């Protein structure tokens with residue numbers, strides 16, 4: 001009897017405890033579907049709309065000039081920081097380099113736990129195609145979900161930082177990797193991958209059960225080999241838009257970024273990638289639209305079955321993927337309410353789509369574009385310019401492969417009705433005059449998109465950048481601000497009439513959302529590549545910004561990126577949090593640093609070897625160390641490195657993996673002769689007139 005009473009008392013005490021705990025936020029469909037999240041930032045794009053709009057307005061256009069530093073957290077083990085942090089009940093969660101997840105108490109500014117999924121170790125030889133950055137994590141019912149660069153999806157207990165389950169989402173034999181954030185809905189977590197430039201890639205997304213990691217469904221974005229039989233009638237339908245033996249090169253269409261869940265229709269919209277390879281002459285030699293490349297595809301969230309698609313770039317040939325943000329809102333167009341989907345992909349057109357049907361409502365250029373004249377609204381198809389497909393072997397086309405808008409986040413403010421787009425103006429020279437399309441073969445863990453790319457560095461003013469405020473109803477530019485360089489970060493917008501964006505030159509800026517007037521700015525000592533977020537705790541609003549130069553342009557931008565002075569390892573990485581009247585000091589900021597190429601006159605350069613080295617470089621080295629050896633800050637500038645002058649040291653690093661743990665992979669697929677050719681190539685480049693302005 002006594003025991004029973006004790007047990008009853010214990011049960012009652014537990015009820016009380018869980019009663020107290022029920023004040024805690026449950027991150028599920030209800031909370032992710034709401035605009036008001038109780039001061040939290042619960043999902044990648046904040047809530048299901050992916051608008052990155054916060055209703056907080058304590059910090060606003062009238063008082064933002066008083067914004068100051070509240071606290072900082074140094075992140076000495078991190079390099080690239082591109083992620084959107086989440087905030088759940090006073091704890092901030094974010095992922096840094098190589099998917100290490102940090103949980104930080106925003107009241108004490110101390111780390112509660114970190115979780116290291118040992119990405120480099122797990123990736124093994126596959127590390128040659130991977131980078132150290134990832135754009136975000138998901139949160140669902142007490143668990144954090146991370147997708148690792150090497151392709152795992154892991155559920156981590158948000159309280160303890162201990163893994164609950166882990167699944168492989170890609171075949172490790174395939175040259176695929178993950179840089180994107182998973183999304184969650186209805187007890188499912190969904191993830192895609194990237195890697196179309198490194199081998200034959202067939203794109204897909206997979207949804208898993210959040211509790212167990214069991215696969216729920218998978219959708220392929222391009223059809224496989226007809227001889228193997230199609231998965232369903234959707235794949236058979238898509239196959240009619242392909243020619244030749246496309247499956248040999250995989251097709252492409254990887255889903256590496258934009259995924260949006262729409263609770264109103266219980267659908268998932270996925271943004272699909274470019275072709276594998278980019279060059280349609282190899283991929284689908286008889287032409288065709290090549291579904292579902294460069295599209296927004298709507299899928300049933302419960303089954304993964306196809307509902308509708310809209311293809312932005314039929315038969316793509318320029319890396320114009322449609323992986324960019326997919327933002328949901330309600331608009332009034334010609335007096336009629338519309339369930340709208342907003343999408344500003346690489347190809348430079350801003351699309352407004354009726355998401356109930358997938359019908360295109362309008363599409364206009366939001367930057368410099370000349371691959372197509374316009375989008376025919378009746379057919380929904382682009383009217384292309386003659387020559388744009390480099391039919392004759394070479395053509396300068398706007399935009400280039402980086403697009404008019406890349407993954408840095410677009411936000412949408414329902415108060416101003418404007419979308420805020422970090423945009424790029426940059427042409428690309430597309431050439432296949434030295435490649436024979438018929439003889440071309442897919443690479444294997446080497447960069448080769450079937451078009452000459454990244455062989456040369458360009459001048460520092462090759463591209464330009466703007467923050468553009470775009471009106472989706474009138475399809476007109478409302479305001480724009482010129483930005484430094486080309487690689488500026490994603491945006492945040494708030495009910496306080498603010499837009500905030502970090503820049504390539506390391507300055508965080510607040511603008512009036514309605515007019516674009518600059519209201520406040522602060523240099524943070526390093527190029528910013530992550531979007532800011534805002535949260536409220538104990539009744540006070542804060543802005544949080546991860547500071548750590550990262551993303552593809554920091555690796556492949558050459559002088560465009562090197563001009564900012566964020567040389568590899570020169571500046572510390574950190575989290576900076578702001579408040580009104582914040583008085584904390586930023587830790588010291590080391591000066592800008594620029595690579596000083598070594599001429600090394602004792603080294604004799606053989607022209608033939610240097611030429612061969614250029615090819616090896618663009619396939620195996622340039623994607624991290626930069627075009628023609630000009631590093632943008634992601635990896636060391638090898639023109640300035642004494643290691644290239646020391647054959648033994650170089651072999652130890654490249655062949656034996658001496659710096660593996662620091663992220664420099666071991667290369668088993670480069671020959672000694674090829675590496676020697678690289679030494680000649682780099683020395684040749686080091687002696688060229690340096691295009692990078694010296695600070």
Ligand code: CA
Nearest residue numbers: 196274319321
């Ligand atoms: Ca691509």
